[in-house]
Amino acid sequence: MDILPYGRHLIEPDDVEAVGDVLRGDWLTQGPKVAELEKALAERCGARHAVACSSGTSALHLAMLAAGIGPGDEIVSPALTFLATANCGVYVGAEPRFCDVDFRTVQVTAELLEPALSARTRAVLPVHFAGQPCDMEAISRLVRERCPEAILVEDACHALGGRHPDGTPVGSLRWADMVMFSLHPVKHVAAGEGGVLLTDRDDLAERLALLRNHGMTKDPGTLTRPDEGPWYYEMHEVGFNFRLPDLSCALGLSQLRKLDRFLARRREIAGRYHQALADLPHTLTPPAAAETSAWHIYMLHIDFAALGRSRRDVVADLRERGVGTQIHYYPVPLQPYYRQLGGYAEGDFPGAERHYARALTIPLFPAMSDGDVERVIAALHAVLG
Ligand SMILES: *Cc1c(COP(=O)(O)O)cnc(C)c1O
Numbered sequence: 001m002d003i004l005p006y007g008r009h010l011i012e013p014d015d016v017e018a019v020g021d022v023l024r025g026d027w028l029t030q031g032p033k034v035a036e037l038e039k040a041l042a043e044r045c046g047a048r049h050a051v052a053c054s055s056g057t058s059a060l061h062l063a064m065l066a067a068g069i070g071p072g073d074e075i076v077s078p079a080l081t082f083l084a085t086a087n088c089g090v091y092v093g094a095e096p097r098f099c100d101v102d103f104r105t106v107q108v109t110a111e112l113l114e115p116a117l118s119a120r121t122r123a124v125l126p127v128h129f130a131g132q133p134c135d136m137e138a139i140s141r142l143v144r145e146r147c148p149e150a151i152l153v154e155d156a157c158h159a160l161g162g163r164h165p166d167g168t169p170v171g172s173l174r175w176a177d178m179v180m181f182s183l184h185p186v187k188h189v190a191a192g193e194g195g196v197l198l199t200d201r202d203d204l205a206e207r208l209a210l211l212r213n214h215g216m217t218k219d220p221g222t223l224t225r226p227d228e229g230p231w232y233y234e235m236h237e238v239g240f241n242f243r244l245p246d247l248s249c250a251l252g253l254s255q256l257r258k259l260d261r262f263l264a265r266r267r268e269i270a271g272r273y274h275q276a277l278a279d280l281p282h283t284l285t286p287p288a289a290a291e292t293s294a295w296h297i298y299m300l301h302i303d304f305a306a307l308g309r310s311r312r313d314v315v316a317d318l319r320e321r322g323v324g325t326q327i328h329y330y331p332v333p334l335q336p337y338y339r340q341l342g343g344y345a346e347g348d349f350p351g352a353e354r355h356y357a358r359a360l361t362i363p364l365f366p367a368m369s370d371g372d373v374e375r376v377i378a379a380l381h382a383v384l385g
Contacts, residue, residue, distance in 0.1 A: 003319060004376065006326040007297065009185035010262070010367040011251075018254035022246050033249035038196070040256055045171025047179070047198035049205035052249060053212050056157050056182025058242040059195035060088035063178050064123065065239075066207040067151045069094050073122035078108045079331045079352040081127045085155050086332050094122065096342070098333045103351040104287050104301070106130065110138040112351070114146070121147040128159035130286065130328070131294035133170050140175035157182040160189060161263045162294035170294065173200040183244075183252050188294060189259060191252035194244050215239030265366040266295035269373055273298055273362070276377045280384050282306045297328055298364040301355070307384065311360065314383055318362075321379035326361045 022033060038050035053059050069075065075089035079098040089096040099116035102109055106129040113124065124143050126134050136154065143152055154176045156162075162170040171179050181187070183194030199205050210217060215235045220226050223234050267290055274285050282303040304311050315325050331352040333344040346353065363376055 003322055003324045004363040004368070004372055005324045005365075006361045006363050007186040008365045008367060009190040010258075010365070011190070012258075015251055015254045018250045019247055022250045027246045029245040029247075030243060031246040033246040033253060034244060037191075037244075037249040037253045037256070040253060041171070041181075041196050042198060044256065044259070045169050045179070045198055047171055047173055048200040049198065049202070051197045051199075051205060051208040051212065052244040052252075053195045053197065053208075053242040054244055055193045055242075056180060056184060056187075056195040057084040057087070058212075058240070059180040059182070059197045060084055060125075060153070060155070061091050061240075062208050062211055062242060063151075063153045063180060063197060064088050064092040064094065065211045066204050067123060067177070069122045069151075072120065074118055074120045075123040075125065076113065076116045076121060077125050077332065078127050078129075079333050079349040080106055080129065080329060080355060081155065081332060082157070082329060083332055083335070085125050085127055086338070088125075089123070090341075095120075096338070097121075098338075098342075098344070098349065100349045100351040101129070101355065103354045104284075105132065105134075106299075106355050107132065107134040108139065109135060110142040113139060113142060117143070117146050117150075119147075121150045123151050123153060125153050125155050127155040127157075128162060128170060128294075130299055131158045131162050131296040132286075132289065133159055133162050133164045133292065136164060136175035151178065152176040154179040156180060157184075157187060158296035159294045160187065161259050163292045165292065171198050173198065177201060178204060183248070187296065188262060189252055189255040191244070191248040191255070194248050194252055211237075211239040212242045213239060214241060262366040263294060265368075266364060267291075267293075269364055269368060270295050270298055272373055273364075273377070277380060280380060283384060295364060297326075297361045299328060299359055299361045301358040302360055302384070303358060309384075314360070317383045318379050321375070321382065323376050323379045324363060327356070327359050328361050329356070331356055 042050035071093040073094040076097050077086035080101045086096040097116045099113045108126045159170040160181050179198045183191035215237045216233045218233050284301040
């Protein structure tokens with residue numbers, strides 16, 4: 001039997017056509033599709049600028065570089081996220097600190113963030129876990145008051161298409177200096193690999209674009225030898241090659257047009273799960289509000305001890321019934337690297353650890369048929385019931 005993965009992209013004939021058009025054209029890399037994708041994403045989210053780059057990870061790295069964060073600075077990541085949210089601080093020589101998350105919502109709150117802030121905090125990176133936006137109003141109020149020099153960067157990799165409680169789309173810069181997304185195939189819009197940063201600040205947008213491309217500039221206003229000639233460029237600080245090729249942008253653009261349809265299907269499946277899984281023993285369905293979440297993943301909390309079964313056994317039994325699962329995530333500060341770097345140990349992040357002990361992500365992606373959804377529900381009832 002084929003195994004349903006926890007998430008998967010949906011590529012249709014018009015997506016293939018869009019990439020084929022680029023292959024038949026003049027530009028494989030920095031052609032017109034980059035600006036088209038940037039414009040479409042900025043418009044969709046209500047941001048002034050969008051800067052596309054090679055991955056969500058390089059977007060986070062660029063955000064740190066553009067903000068001038070470096071040695072002696074601290075950044076704050078949630079303890080429960082994908083590794084990259086914290087790693088971006090290490091890339092620039094800053095010290096990552098971690099805040100705990102609420103066990104049930106798996107979100108950062110202002111209360112949980114507070115103890116991780118210090119006079120050296122220069123960046124705070126809230127994560128909209130599973131697609132449900134966290135309370136940015138309370139978080140930004142705290143950060144602006146306590147750490148006026150810090151930038152706020154929303155890691156919105158799970159939340160493209162989601163909405164804040166007041167209806168503002170995730171990606172609007174109402175509370176943060178930058179918001180970033182990943183265009184990895186398991187996220188909402190696939191570009192192969194890819195990332196994008198949104199900002200309303202002209203200075204940050206300019207620096208992000210410069211640092212994405214080796215730090216190369218041709219801006220006559222900044223050149224030390226402005227009359228050298230049309231071939232001439234200068235480098236005033238070191239950047240990287242974090243460019244996103246036209247091939248990927250064309251795929252991303254084609255996929256972005258389907259975002260609403262994809263989101264509607266994710267919501268529909270989540271709604272069916274809510275209803276069908278509510279009475280599973282020792283199991284809680286996610287507390288996310290169905291209308292505002294982008295439903296990147298559907299995550300159950302199972303009290304395996306009360307159930308009397310280990311998670312390993314449950315995962316293996318589900319797999320035998322064709323249902324793949326995943327655990328999002330092992331707490332980042334408990335990774336061997338961060339245990340050594342920061343001296344973290346079990347018990348330091350009770351919310352994240354309690355979540356990790358109970359978490360189980362089940363399949364949720366737009367290409368699932370109704371039959372697939374029912375197969376997952378039946379397997380869960382058979383294994384847990
Ligand atoms: C996927 C993801 C990233 C990294 O994005 P890539 O495009 O895979 O580099 C960062 N943060 C979170 C929360 C993610 O889920």
